[in-house]
Amino acid sequence: MRLLKKFRKNELDTFYLRKLFKQFYDIEIGPYSYGGCFDVYNIAPGTKIGKFCSFASGVMVISTNHDPTKITTHPFLFKPYLGVVKEDFRVVRNVHIGNDVWIGQNAIILPSVSSIGDGAVIGAGAVVTKDVPPYAIAVGAPARVIKYRFDQPTIDNLLETKWWDWSEKKIFENWQDFLDPGKFSKHFLKVNYHEIEKKSIR
Numbered sequence: 384m385r386l387l388k389k390f391r392k393n394e395l396d397t398f399y400l401r402k403l404f405k406q407f408y409d410i411e412i413g414p415y416s417y418g419g420c421f422d423v424y425n426i427a428p429g430t431k432i433g434k435f436c437s438f439a440s441g442v443m444v445i446s447t448n449h450d451p452t453k454i455t456t457h458p459f460l461f462k463p464y465l466g467v468v469k470e471d472f473r474v475v476r477n478v479h480i481g482n483d484v485w486i487g488q489n490a491i492i493l494p495s496v497s498s499i500g501d502g503a504v505i506g507a508g509a510v511v512t513k514d515v516p517p518y519a520i521a522v523g524a525p526a527r528v529i530k531y532r533f534d535q536p537t538i539d540n541l542l543e544t545k546w547w548d549w550s551e552k553k554i555f556e557n558w559q560d561f562l563d564p565g566k567f568s569k570h571f572l573k574v575n576y577h578e579i580e581k582k583s584i585r
Contacts, residue, residue: 433482441489482547
């Protein structure tokens with residue numbers, strides 16, 4: 384624990400950095416989330432990011448887009464600072480990124496996305512055009528779900544535990560249980576992992 388606390392003098396748990404991002408950029412970043420989420424040029428205002436998320440560099444979250452239904456897609460139609468229009472008429476669509484989400488390098492999340500579920504994984508270079516379910520692994524352009532990290536009963540139980548809301552002490556003292564779904568289930572889930580496996584076989 385002492386070594387961990389010594390290491391954690393950065394964005395992993397800096398309360399004031401998260402406060403600044405919320406106050407000045409309207410970007411909510413949960414505790415222990417780190418990496419490319421702290422990029423005001425790539426993460427759109429209004430984005431909400433949960434706890435323990437891992438963002439690689441170059442991740443982009445876009446909340447508005449050019450409008451192809453207008454005569455021109457040029458920004459003079461929606462950027463007031465260009466001196467033509469007085470306000471941006473486009474609809475802003477904010478995304479909520481859950482907890483324990485891993486997003487690979489240069490992934491792009493488009494305005495058509497409203498939610499990326501807890502525990503999801505987004506592959507490097509993916510272009511996400513629709514919502515991603517909890518614990519899904521999505522890759523490609525456009526991104527598609529290729530598999531899930533665990534079976535559905537395990538996913539349901541993990542979502543019920545909400546381990547990311549546990550105390551820091553409980554999480555880090557039990558780190559070894561996080562290495563093995565069976566052990567984690569045995570100690571913390573209401574339904575035992577081996578019981579789940581037996582039901583799945585039936």
